[in-house]
Amino acid sequence: MRIIKFALLGVLFYLPALAQAHEIKEPQRIVALAPHIVENLFAIGAGERIVGTVDYADFPQQANDIERVGGYYGINMEKLLSLKPDLVLAWKTGNKAEDLAYIEKLGIPVAYSNPNQVDNVADELRKLGTLTHLQTKANKVAKQFETKLNAIRRAQEGKPKVSVFYQLWPEPMMTVGGNTWINQLLTICHADNVFATSDTDYPRISIENVLVANPEVVIIPDEKSKKPQPKIDWRQWPELPAVQHNQFISVNADLLHRFTTRMLDGLTDMCGKIDVSRQQIQASK
Structure with a gap:
């Protein structure tokens, strides 16, 4: 945290x-x-x-x-x-x-x-x-x-939007608002952050908040930590579109969370994974 x-x-x-x-x-x-x-x-x-x-x-x-x-x-x-x-x-x-x-x-x-x-x-x-x-x-x-x-921006132009939940941290559960660096990266990937309208940049949220937001994709950054991160088994909530379509993405926090040239490697990876999710969601509809 x-x-x-x-x-x-x-x-x-x-x-x-x-x-x-x-x-x-x-x-x-x-x-x-x-x-x-x-x-x-x-x-x-x-x-x-x-x-x-x-x-x-x-x-x-x-x-x-x-x-x-x-x-x-x-x-x-x-x-x-x-x-x-x-x-x-x-x-x-x-x-x-x-x-x-x-x-x-x-x-x-x-x-x-x-x-x-x-x-x-x-x-x-x-x-x-x-x-x-x-x-x-x-x-x-x-x-x-x-x-x-x-x-990267040109490659993403015109792609259908997909709604995503960025699980910044599991306990206490946190995500990102519309004012943040991560939200900018999600926007480049033509992903709609379901908590973009939050009043704070890094809101604490609950399972119920996520269920109400109804994301099609859950993105989980692989963050370095001296203590093991708790896991959330989202499959306990089959009503969630991300669970129904089995759309869970892991991304590299070291790349995405730092203001460096390597950020673009993380962005390319995240956009590519979102593209796969987008195609699978569309195919299942």
């Missing part, structure tokens, strides 16, 4: 990402305070400059060897300072505000990453390129991202 919150809180609102880029000299010792920042730095060729990061920053493989300075629970300032960073890249809504304020008070340059739209990933890559003086590589990676994203 806490892992998901740490991975997704950044979609709540957007602040200008890396807004202080023009004030910072070329950094050589970077502390990156979010898994998606680490991935994107490696993607543009700046991964070797990362001297500190947070829990769950596990891609690419080299990221596992980077010193940990904290996680969703906060930042260990003593560890951070011992690394002598010349730049801290932070996640405004994924890191504690008091920690970030303290780092700034110490005079360490801080820049912020806060993508909340799918297209923002390309913007983030370019801004990281500006910060690290790797603009050429960053522009290339950003352009590749945009080209692939546009191709």
Whole structure:
């Protein structure tokens, strides 16, 4: 549950990402305070400059060897300072505000990453390129991202909508509202999120709520967790269209829940699985 919150809180609102880029000299010792920042730095060729990061920053493989300075629970300032960073890249809504304020008070340059739209990933890559003086590589990676994203969108155009329930977490049961990153991805796949009109971004719901919403497909992200996730046997409710058509999809949370170039791999996979479900549902009608 806490892992998901740490991975997704950044979609709540957007602040200008890396807004202080023009004030910072070329950094050589970077502390990156979010898994998606680490991935994107490696993607543009700046991964070797990362001297500190947070829990769950596990891609690419080299990221596992980077010193940990904290996680969703906060930042260990003593560890951070011992690394002598010349730049801290932070996640405004994924890191504690008091920690970030303290780092700034110490005079360490801080820049912020806060993508909340799918297209923002390309913007983030370019801004990281500006910060690290790797603009050429960053522009290339950003352009590749945009080209692939546009191709996915074109491939999904005109397909019939299918109603889906995204089971973000089983206990307490949570899903995603219409304002979230995941809802944007579902929309690209021409899937209608049955909880898109929820008043909150990550509503807690009940079995009864799902039965009333009547989804044709249930999507379950495979989320890393130190404790086994409880399973919900939806087949106990045969009146549910997803049960009647046997439409249950598993997706990779590490890909879909992070604001990185790999998100498109997860999106391609999810759209493809939704396509199969769509065809099977139509064939059974």
